[in-house]
Amino acid sequence: AQKVTQAQTEISVVEKEDVTLDCVYETRDTTYYLFWYKQPPSGELVFLIRRNSFDEQNEISGRYSWNFQKSTSSFNFTITASQVVDSAVYFCALSEEYNFNKFYFGSGTKLNVKP
Amino acid sequence: DSGVTQTPKHLITATGQRVTLRCSPRSGDLSVYWYQQSLDQGLQFLIQYYNGEERAKGNILERFSAQQFPDLHSELNLSSLELGDSALYFCASSVEDSAYEQYFGPGTRLTVT
Numbered sequence A: 001a002q003k004v005t006q007a008q009t010e011i012s013v014v015e016k017e018d019v020t021l022d023c024v025y026e027t028r029d030t031t032y033y034l035f036w037y038k039q040p041p042s043g044e045l046v047f048l049i050r051r052n053s054f055d056e057q058n059e060i061s062g063r064y065s066w067n068f069q070k071s072t073s074s075f076n077f078t079i080t081a082s083q084v085v086d087s088a089v090y091f092c093a094l095s096e097e098y099n100f101n102k103f104y105f106g107s108g109t110k111l112n113v114k115p
Numbered sequence B: 001d002s003g004v005t006q007t008p009k010h011l012i013t014a015t016g017q018r019v020t021l022r023c024s025p026r027s028g029d030l031s032v033y034w035y036q037q038s039l040d041q042g043l044q045f046l047i048q049y050y051n052g053e054e055r056a057k058g059n060i061l062e063r064f065s066a067q068q069f070p071d072l073h074s075e076l077n078l079s080s081l082e083l084g085d086s087a088l089y090f091c092a093s094s095v096e097d098s099a100y101e102q103y104f105g106p107g108t109r110l111t112v113t
Helices: none
Strands: A009-013 A019-021 A032-039 A046-052 A059-061 A064-069 A074-079 A089-095 A099-105 A108-113 B006-007 B010-014 B017-024 B032-038 B042-050 B053-057 B066-070 B075-077 B088-093 B108-112
Touching: A019 A108, A032 A074, A032 A099, A046 A064, A059 B017, A059 B042, A074 A089, A099 B032, A099 B053, A108 B006, B006 B088, B010 B017, B017 B088, B017 B108, B032 B075, B042 B066, B042 B075, B075 B088
Parallel strands: A009 A108, B010 B108
Antiparallel strands: A019 A074, A032 A046, A032 A089, A059 A064, A064 A074, A089 A099, A089 A108, B006 B017, B017 B075, B032 B042, B032 B088, B042 B053, B066 B075, B088 B108
16 A cells, blocks of 8 residues: 555646645554655755644745645645746655654656646 | 765666666765656655665665765665666755655666666
8 A cells, every 4th residue: 555645646737826735644653754845847856844743733834835634644735826936746755653764755746837 | 956966867778787876965964865766666765874874775676785885975786787777766865864854866867778
């Protein structure tokens, strides 16, 4: 079974639209970390956020926001007023207590933002 | 620029051959991770080293091996290459051991013909 599921393979929006990227994870550990990374067309993955399992507060960073819900095992990412530069593949990842160094990445969601 | 460097950027080789990919972590980072990204398998964690010691292993084939040297650079060795090994190989570094944000290098694109 996939530990991290990103069901949306590809999403296309028009600039200035809001868009939410879904991430559902699976773990038996009570302590774990969740991450989001962005992979722009240039290829290099860029860290966006890290959240531990004990902190369910939503986080906002500029146009980016994250909604962590343990009850549904989801860690969704919303981009408000999307821009063309947001076009990239976005990955959600999980690191579990039994081995924090072993990272599980979702299959990624490709976001296309059209002008 | 993440500060992580990887060489070479591109590598084309034949089946059965052996190659070495090199990674230099960000200054001050002790932890190095290796990943394989392919169209069918996605982004797969291979192995992690911290200050010269292997700390975690993922889906790394027996034909693959890695090490981290005293100067903290790391090398990933791929041997008896198969067509299916064609992929983008990323190195990432992190300041600590365990669940910290990782900084990725630009990757090495390996093509096995």
